[in-house]
Amino acid sequence: MNAIEIVFSIYSMIAIALALAIFKKINADNKRIAKRMLKGVKQLERVEHGKWIKTSKNLSACSSCGNCILSEYTEDYFFCPNCGADMR
Numbered sequence: 892m893n894a895i896e897i898v899f900s901i902y903s904m905i906a907i908a909l910a911l912a913i914f915k916k917i918n919a920d921n922k923r924i925a926k927r928m929l930k931g932v933k934q935l936e937r938v939e940h941g942k943w944i945k946t947s948k949n950l951s952a953c954s955s956c957g958n959c960i961l962s963e964y965t966e967d968y969f970f971c972p973n974c975g976a977d978m979r
């Protein structure tokens with residue numbers, strides 16, 4: 892093995908080590924991003940459930956946020972128009 896071959900093999904090892912380090916870093920970043928996205932999806936899936944509570948002669952309030960609508964419309968609203976709670 893001459894000097895050029897030795898230098899070349901050392902550079903090759905350094906290049907491989909660098910490539911591995913970069914791959915590991917990208918992999919860790921991707922895992923972190925995937926985890927964050929999954930957390931966001933889970934938050935979106937968590938749907939609040941509520942029901943219309945008659946508060947006066949004409950008004951009903953959402954049990955989740957307190958938003959009031961006219962009682963005659965409670966049958967038409969499957970979701971609270973204010974907070975999005977599922978009223979079914």
Ligand SMILES: [Zn+2]
Pocket residue numbers: 941953954955956957958971972973974975976
């Ligand atoms: Zn509501």
